[in-house]
Amino acid sequence: xxxxxxxxxxxxxxxxxxxxxxxxxxxxxxxxxxxxxxxxxxxxxxxxxxxxxxxxxxxxxxxxxxxxxxxxxxxxxxxxxxxxxxxxxxxxxxxxxxxxxxxxxxxxxxxxxxxxxx
Amino acid sequence: xxxxxxxxxxxxxxxxxxxxxxxxxxxxxxxxxxxxxxxxxxxxxxxxxxxxxxxxxxxxxxxxxxxxxxxxxxxxxxxxxxxxxxxxxxxxxxxxxxxxxxxxxxxxxxxxxxxxxxxxxxxxxxxxxxxxxxxxxxxxxxxxxxxxxxxxxxxxxxxxxxxxxxxxxxxxxxxxxxxxxxxxxxxxxxxxxxxxxxxxxxxxxxxxxxxxxxxxxxxxxxxxxxxxxxxxxxxxxxxxxxxxxxxxxxxxxxxxxxxxxxxxxxxxxxxxxxxxxxxxxxxxxxxxxxxxxxxxxxxxxxxxxxxxxxxxxxxxxxxxxxxxxxxxxxxxxxxxxxxxxxxxxxxxxxxxxxxxxxxxxxxxxxxxxxxxxxxxxxxxxxxxxxxxxxxxxxxxxxxxxxxxxxxxxxxxxxxxxxxxxxxxxxxxxxxxxxxxxxxxxxxxxxxxxxxxxxxxxxxxxxxxxxxxxxxxxxxxxxxxxxxxxxxxxxxxxxxxxxxxxx
Numbered sequence: 001x002x003x004x005x006x007x008x009x010x011x012x013x014x015x016x017x018x019x020x021x022x023x024x025x026x027x028x029x030x031x032x033x034x035x036x037x038x039x040x041x042x043x044x045x046x047x048x049x050x051x052x053x054x055x056x057x058x059x060x061x062x063x064x065x066x067x068x069x070x071x072x073x074x075x076x077x078x079x080x081x082x083x084x085x086x087x088x089x090x091x092x093x094x095x096x097x098x099x100x101x102x103x104x105x106x107x108x109x110x111x112x113x114x115x116x117x118x
Numbered sequence: 119x120x121x122x123x124x125x126x127x128x129x130x131x132x133x134x135x136x137x138x139x140x141x142x143x144x145x146x147x148x149x150x151x152x153x154x155x156x157x158x159x160x161x162x163x164x165x166x167x168x169x170x171x172x173x174x175x176x177x178x179x180x181x182x183x184x185x186x187x188x189x190x191x192x193x194x195x196x197x198x199x200x201x202x203x204x205x206x207x208x209x210x211x212x213x214x215x216x217x218x219x220x221x222x223x224x225x226x227x228x229x230x231x232x233x234x235x236x237x238x239x240x241x242x243x244x245x246x247x248x249x250x251x252x253x254x255x256x257x258x259x260x261x262x263x264x265x266x267x268x269x270x271x272x273x274x275x276x277x278x279x280x281x282x283x284x285x286x287x288x289x290x291x292x293x294x295x296x297x298x299x300x301x302x303x304x305x306x307x308x309x310x311x312x313x314x315x316x317x318x319x320x321x322x323x324x325x326x327x328x329x330x331x332x333x334x335x336x337x338x339x340x341x342x343x344x345x346x347x348x349x350x351x352x353x354x355x356x357x358x359x360x361x362x363x364x365x366x367x368x369x370x371x372x373x374x375x376x377x378x379x380x381x382x383x384x385x386x387x388x389x390x391x392x393x394x395x396x397x398x399x400x401x402x403x404x405x406x407x408x409x410x411x412x413x414x415x416x417x418x419x420x421x422x423x424x425x426x427x428x429x430x431x432x433x434x435x436x437x438x439x440x441x442x443x444x445x446x447x448x449x450x451x452x453x454x455x456x457x458x459x460x461x462x463x464x465x466x467x468x469x470x471x472x473x474x475x476x477x478x479x480x481x482x483x484x485x486x487x488x489x490x491x492x493x494x495x496x497x498x499x500x501x502x503x504x505x506x507x508x509x510x511x512x513x514x515x516x517x518x519x520x521x522x523x524x525x526x527x528x529x530x531x532x533x534x535x536x537x538x539x540x541x542x543x544x545x546x547x548x549x550x551x552x553x554x555x556x557x558x559x560x561x562x563x564x565x566x567x568x569x570x571x572x573x574x575x576x577x578x579x580x581x582x583x584x585x586x587x588x589x590x591x592x593x594x595x596x597x598x599x600x601x602x603x604x605x606x607x608x609x610x611x612x613x614x615x616x617x618x619x620x
Contacts, residue, residue: 007177015167022159054556074152074551096556097152098618107236114154117557 031055038111040064040081045101045111054118056093061086071104072113078104151618152551153518156560161615164564168571168607172600175579176593188420188584192371192410205409214262215271222268222331224534229328233536240324242526244331245315250516251524253364257509261365263358264351264396269338270358273347276339295345295353300426303341303354305434309465311356312438316445317461348397353425363435365394366417366502367509372399373408393420415573418505419580424498432501433476436508437469440610443515444468447616476501479602487586487595499585500599503577507603510570511610514563518554525549563614571607575600 034056039046042065052058062070067082074095081087096117101110156164196202204210225240232238256263264270277288320326341350351358374380374392379402383395392398394417399407441464444450450464480497488496525547532545539545554562578599582592 004178007174011170011174014170018166019163022163024159073150076548095552096154097551097559098150098154098556099152099551100150109150115556116154117555117560 029053031057033057033059035059036061037086038062040066040068040070040110043103043108043110048111049114050101050111051114051116052093053116054093054096056115058091058093060089062089063087069104070101070110072099072101074099075113151519152522153559153563154556155617156563156611156615158615160560160564161611164568164611165608167564167568168604168611171568171572172575172604174572175576176596176600179579190413190416192373192408192412195370195409195411196407206404211265214266218266218268219271222272225331226328228534229324229326229331231535232324234324237530237533237536238324239527239530239534240327241322242523242530244327245322246519246523247527249315250512250520252361254513254517254520256361256364257367257513258369260368260370261361261394263361263365267351267355267358269335269342269355270347270351272335273339273342277347289343290346291344292346293344295349298426299353300428301353301359301431302427304356304359305427305431307354307356308360308431308434308438309469312441313462313465316442317458317465319458352397359431360435362394363432363505364509366420367415367505368417369412369414371410371412371417372396373410374398374402374406375408376402376406379406393417415506415577418502419577419584424501429494429498429501430473432505433473434469436504436606437472439508439512440472440613441465441468443511443610443613446618447613449616476504476602479598482598483582483595486598487582487591487593489591491585496585499581500578503574503581503599504603504606506570506573506577507567507606507610508570510566510573511613514566514610514614517562518559521553522549522551564611567607567610567614571603574603574607578603 032053034052036047036050036058038050038060040062050058050060062079062081063083063086064070064081065083067080070079070081070087070089071077072089072091074097075091077089077091079087079089093115096115099113099115101113102108103110195205221243225244228238229240232240252263273289280289314321314330318326338350338355341354344350345353353359371393374395377392380392380395380398383392383398445461445464477493477497480500481493483500484491484493484496526549528544528549529547532542532547533539578596579592582596582599583589586592586595
């Protein structure tokens with residue numbers, strides 16, 4: 001009986017300790033202002049992936065070679081973009097996960113917004 | 119153009135579509151993932167936990183003799199009067215069967231005549247609600263498939279009509295099922311299903327789903343008439359076999375108290391009590407039936423006669439569940455270059471590889487402690503203990519799909535064909551994407567996989583004790599199985615940690 005208690009305690013201590021040892025402290029960084037220059041050419045978004053942290057304030061300067069309705073899934077953000085001056089989109093990254101950025105009419109995937117949790 | 123040519127043309131178009139456009143993101147009908155791959159540190163932590171926890175049952179329980187009979191606590195839900203009245207009422211049972219057949223026809227009709235791109239209930243209903251959702255329900259609550267299986271219901275109805283018309287034997291053609299064939303038909307059909315789900319590029323196109331459903335209906339109804347309904351449901355109806363396997367994990371079971379009822383049944387072993395044999399359950403009188411609560415996963419440890427192909431079916435399911443995750447990893451993309459031919463080879467070779475690895479470890483285990491016992495018996499006994507790892511992986515991989523994509527069903531029921539209807543006033547419902555945060559998803563995925571691993575390790579432990587009786591031999595023989603389980607669990611975690619291929 002005592003042996004079982006020792007085994008279970010040892011396992012809990014080892015696994016618990018390992019968890020706190022390995023877990024990085026992401027809170028230290030704090031929310032930041034992030035700005036991205038995004039260009040869409042021939043249905044490809046550059047950069048293809050926008051990666052931010054939860055709580056960041058994100059600004060996108062979007063230029064495109066064709067006129068389209070840009071749609072960010074999950075955030076339900078829509079912007080008319082096209083040739084000419086870049087369109088701006090600003091939002092608070094409060095929803096974590098992986099969200100597709102698509103051309104709303106054709107539902108073609110252009111790129112991905114990835115919001116990592118804290 | 120007549121129907122025939124049009125169908126051939128459609129198939130050609132679909133095939134060329136596959137050949138040109140084999141994007142993995144569209145390879146199955148699940149839509150986009152909202153999950154971020156688990157971070158490296160968490161993957162390493164999960165792997166370390168799997169290694170440490172694999173040896174806990176050995177440390178806790180080794181050296182103890184175990185009773186050779188397999189017993190666990192149960193509680194009969196039918197002993198509560200109102201619950202029994204409710205669960206056995208014709209209204210509930212008949213209602214569920216009717217609903218299931220209605221949904222089946224909805225899939226066929228919406229698939230054939232509904233809108234083919236965008237708004238159509240079929241892909242969500244079939245892939246998310248039925249395949250993922252019913253799979254989860256079966257593992258976590260209980261196996262209701264034998265009750266609602268639309269093919270069984272349709273066959274019962276057709277047989278009722280045939281009897282009324284004067285055919286005394288119903289629809290039975292009375293052919294004898296070759297017992298040596300075992301459940302190999304189900305193995306073959308499951309491989310075909312995995313191919314349709316993952317490789318066939320049009321598995322999310324409503325019309326394809328409807329055509330596959332119709333083709334499967336023909337096969338199933340004909341085979342049921344040919345070999346007998348219960349025989350085919352047990353041997354060849356792949357979803358009955360699949361949900362039956364997953365249902366062994368469930369915390370509920372049906373049981374027949376009187377062993378005499380089961381004497382002539384080929385499917386169950388009356389010695390340990392007749393558990394989850396729906397054929398016997400159907401035959402038993404109302405007082406002989408039990409609907410039991412039981413600890414989860416104990417059904418996977420039940421000693422039972424495993425039909426030929428039984429161990430292979432389990433391994434093919436393990437490989438199949440892993441396959442759709444593996445398809446999305448960069449490594450797979452690198453190896454197979456994603457052409458339909460190599461993908462198809464993958465569907466066949468991956469289960470073969472799994473089976474080969476499995477047999478190697480079983481052979482090792484037999485060498486270390488199972489002198490004088492056949493490889494086949496060993497392989498069959500241990501196969502079930504791996505199932506919790508596959509179920510845990512399936513849940514970790516798909517529960518966010520169910521929670522987020524599953525919400526689409528709310529708007530789809532109002533406009534199932536995509537014709538702009540609004541039957542229930544919910545057509546404009548927008549899914550809530552923030553149900554679960556990505557951080558919670560990470561921790562829950564790793565927790566699920568590690569929990570499945572612990573259950574599997576415990577099952578392997580009790581299987582080895584039951585099989586070998588002698589604790590010393592059991593101790594030695596289970597070590598290769600533990601190593602195999604650690605490897606399988608770490609592979610599951612690895613897939614979840616892989617970047618998503620666009």
